[in-house]
Amino acid sequence: MRILVTGGAGYIGSHTCVALIDAGHSVIVADNLCNSRVEVLDRMKEITGKDIPFYHIDVTDYVAVERVFVEHEMDGVIHFAGLKAVGESVEKPLFYYYNNLVSTMILAKACLHYGVNRFVFSSSATVYGDNEVPFVETMKLKPRMNPYGESKAMSEQILSDIARANPSFSVSLLRYFNPVGAHESGLIGEAPNGIPNNLMPYVTQVAAGKREKLRIFGDDYPTIDGTGVRDYIHVMDLAEGHVAALENLLEGVHIYNLGTGRGTSVLELVKAFEEANGVEIPFEVVERRAGDIAEFYADASKAEQELGWKAKRDLVAMCRDAWRFESSAGTLALSGTLGTVNVSHS
Numbered sequence: 314m315r316i317l318v319t320g321g322a323g324y325i326g327s328h329t330c331v332a333l334i335d336a337g338h339s340v341i342v343a344d345n346l347c348n349s350r351v352e353v354l355d356r357m358k359e360i361t362g363k364d365i366p367f368y369h370i371d372v373t374d375y376v377a378v379e380r381v382f383v384e385h386e387m388d389g390v391i392h393f394a395g396l397k398a399v400g401e402s403v404e405k406p407l408f409y410y411y412n413n414l415v416s417t418m419i420l421a422k423a424c425l426h427y428g429v430n431r432f433v434f435s436s437s438a439t440v441y442g443d444n445e446v447p448f449v450e451t452m453k454l455k456p457r458m459n460p461y462g463e464s465k466a467m468s469e470q471i472l473s474d475i476a477r478a479n480p481s482f483s484v485s486l487l488r489y490f491n492p493v494g495a496h497e498s499g500l501i502g503e504a505p506n507g508i509p510n511n512l513m514p515y516v517t518q519v520a521a522g523k524r525e526k527l528r529i530f531g532d533d534y535p536t537i538d539g540t541g542v543r544d545y546i547h548v549m550d551l552a553e554g555h556v557a558a559l560e561n562l563l564e565g566v567h568i569y570n571l572g573t574g575r576g577t578s579v580l581e582l583v584k585a586f587e588e589a590n591g592v593e594i595p596f597e598v599v600e601r602r603a604g605d606i607a608e609f610y611a612d613a614s615k616a617e618q619e620l621g622w623k624a625k626r627d628l629v630a631m632c633r634d635a636w637r638f639e640s641s642a643g644t645l646a647l648s649g650t651l652g653t654v655n656v657s658h659s
């Protein structure tokens with residue numbers, strides 16, 4: 314298949330391009346580079362040996378998007394392009410709603426117009442809100458409390474309605490849990506500039522001596538050791554989940570959790586990182602972070618049953634690959650040649 318990957322220069326998009334090419338598909342990337350660097354395209358070429366057509370466009374611009382559809386025959390779209398910083402979304406709701414919703418509508422419009430019938434959307438476990446664990450696709454969603462999460466829930470709704478009204482248009486809504494790690498080459502990965510908001514990039518920067526110590530946000534949650542529990546998933550497993558979703562996409566709307574089904578606490582992750590990489594991560598426990606949920610992880614059984622996909626890389630691989638990127642190519646990223654800039658994800 315030939316797939317348009319919006320946000321393909323970003324963290325998850327770049328790994329997914331590599332996984333698609335590995336699986337024999339071809340990709341076209343559209344990205345405005347608002348949170349990524351063009352050098353990522355060179356790194357993807359280095360890994361795959363393939364030239365990747367790149368459109369430096371904003372996918373909220375219909376005219377620019379239409380040009381891609383006119384110039385390439387495509388079998389599907391994976392829509393990663395979006396803004397993802399929860400805190401920033403509270404400060405700039407219009408910016409977030411506009412970017413995340415308009416891009417989704419414009420791509421859907423172009424797909425319908427040009428007869429592109431497969432659409433895979435980057436959603437998030439954040440749509441579940443503070444629900445019972447494990448999160449199951451059939452759950453009633455709870456309010457998200459921030460425009461970022463709402464924009465994902467609304468995009469899901471918009472795409473579902475469009476698919477219901479257009480039976481040949483198939484949509485896969487992928488709810489990601491916590492992607493971490495990097496491609497095993499160490500050439501692409503998550504490279505925040507500035508102070509990382511998320512746990513794994515913070516840990517790798519402490520390991521590299523760029524930050525003095527990790528601040529653990531609370532150790533009095535009702536969890537195994539009092540620290541927050543998340544379902545960390547290796548970004549290459551997540552990327553391969555997209556390939557499976559595309560290859561097995563049936564007509565209609567299909568929702569899949571992409572997680573491992575296992576919860577890991579902050580302290581467990583820190584210990585795993587220390588053991589995997591032979592480094593020490595000094596930490597202190599501080600106040601809880603506002604808005605944090607104590608614990609969530611996926612029920613990942615639906616994706617396994619229907620897509621034949623399940624995450625296969627363990628926490629050791631996640632920690633090892635995250636550290637390899639940070640300690641090799643990741644260093645380049647911080648000197649400004651590669652990588653995504655700092656935003657928190659959810």
Ligand code: NAD
Nearest residue numbers: 320323324325345346347348349371372394395435437658
């Ligand atoms: P990222 O910021 O690394 O990648 C997003 C890419 O989209 C960037 O390269 C950015 O430049 C591009 N982009 C943003 N708005 C654009 C626009 N209007 N036009 C063209 N390009 C645009 O983020 P990521 O972590 O790779 O996330 C990819 C998607 O997955 C996002 O939609 C995000 O909300 C979603 N998601 C991410 C996580 C996570 O933890 N990283 C979790 C759940 C969902």
Ligand code: UDP
Nearest residue numbers: 510511512515528529530541542579658659
């Ligand atoms: N966390 C932490 N210190 C940090 C960053 C995160 O203790 O510097 C904790 C956070 O409270 C949560 C877990 O690590 O329990 C994962 O946080 P992250 O921001 O990576 O993911 P999210 O909370 O968005 O799922």
